[in-house]
Amino acid sequence: MNNIRLFFPKSLSINFESELDKPQSHYLVKVMRLKIDNNFLLFNETGEWVAKIIKIVKDKVYFKIENKFREKTNEKEVWLAFTPIKLNNLNFLIQKCTELGVTKFIPIISERTIVRKINLDRLYKIIIEATEQSNRLNVPKLDQPISLKKFLKSNEDLSIVFGDLNTGNKKIKIDNDKICVLIGPEGDFSETEREIILKLKNIQPFKLNKNILRSETAAITAISIINHYLDL
Numbered sequence: 001m002n003n004i005r006l007f008f009p010k011s012l013s014i015n016f017e018s019e020l021d022k023p024q025s026h027y028l029v030k031v032m033r034l035k036i037d038n039n040f041l042l043f044n045e046t047g048e049w050v051a052k053i054i055k056i057v058k059d060k061v062y063f064k065i066e067n068k069f070r071e072k073t074n075e076k077e078v079w080l081a082f083t084p085i086k087l088n089n090l091n092f093l094i095q096k097c098t099e100l101g102v103t104k105f106i107p108i109i110s111e112r113t114i115v116r117k118i119n120l121d122r123l124y125k126i127i128i129e130a131t132e133q134s135n136r137l138n139v140p141k142l143d144q145p146i147s148l149k150k151f152l153k154s155n156e157d158l159s160i161v162f163g164d165l166n167t168g169n170k171k172i173k174i175d176n177d178k179i180c181v182l183i184g185p186e187g188d189f190s191e192t193e194r195e196i197i198l199k200l201k202n203i204q205p206f207k208l209n210k211n212i213l214r215s216e217t218a219a220i221t222a223i224s225i226i227n228h229y230l231d232l
Contacts, residue, residue, distance in 0.1 A: 004028065005040070005041035005043055005135070006043075007044060007131060008020075010044075012044065013046075014068070015064065015065060016065040017065075018063065020062075020063065025056075025061040028040060029056060034061075039051065043132075046072060047070055047072045050066045051066065073138065076103075076178075076230055077104070078102050078103055078226055079158075079180035080180070080181050081151060082105070083107070083185035084107050084145070085114070085216065086114075087115075090123070091123075093216040094123050095129075097219055098130035098140055099133070099134040100227060101136070102140050103141065104143065105123075106151065107143065107145040108145070108182075110189055111189070111190045111193060112184075112185045112188070112190060116145075118145065120142060152196070152200060156200070158179075159175065159202055160180045160181075160200075160204065163181065163183050163184070163206060164198075164207065165207065167206065169205050169206055170206070172225070181226060182203075183215055208221050
């Protein structure tokens with residue numbers, strides 16, 4: 001069987017029949033050259049399933065689920081709270097952090113956030129594609145943008161690792177399976193914001209690198225470090 005895997009939002013079960021949307025159908029038929037009776041994989045929160053193409057009508061693929069390929073996995077919760085940046089860099093951040101196992105993305109609006117409007121639909125499409133490519137089963141969540149103040153207030157019980165260039169701390173203490181990484185904008189958080197962040201009991205400031213990192217580099221570095229601590 002080939003390694004083609006697609007996200008399918010509806011519940012799946014053995015002998016379930018349905019159709020793919022036009023972009024997915026086009027990908028299977030025109031790009032991957034699959035034909036009737038060929039198999040591919042579908043996944044969602046129910047697990048991963050082997051599907052067989054039963055017919056192709058007007059460039060739409062109709063399939064039937066044959067068997068379960070892989071059970072649902074329980075991932076450790078790793079969130080990323082980030083400030084939106086320029087489009088290409090933001091796309092790269094979302095793609096790579098999805099590959100690295102982030103389970104929820106939280107766009108943060110701070111004083112120095114330059115990009116204040118983002119296309120959530122586009123970002124979610126990138127998340128889906130990265131999930132398909134990286135062999136994950138669980139698609140990360142993507143929250144609506146929220147102000148830094150509201151984010152901190154609504155997550156007072158959440159363990160937050162704050163990527164802070166000015167701290168000397170190089171160790172992280174992880175007490176549970178849910179942790180959030182907080183990364184500032186280009187130019188970092190303002191001094192006032194940094195003071196507010198560091199006053200909170202659930203914040204762990206952490207020095208990612210001796211050099212100043214771009215926001216997308218800092219996010220990828222931080223998630224990689226967290227993965228090491230969680231033994232992922």
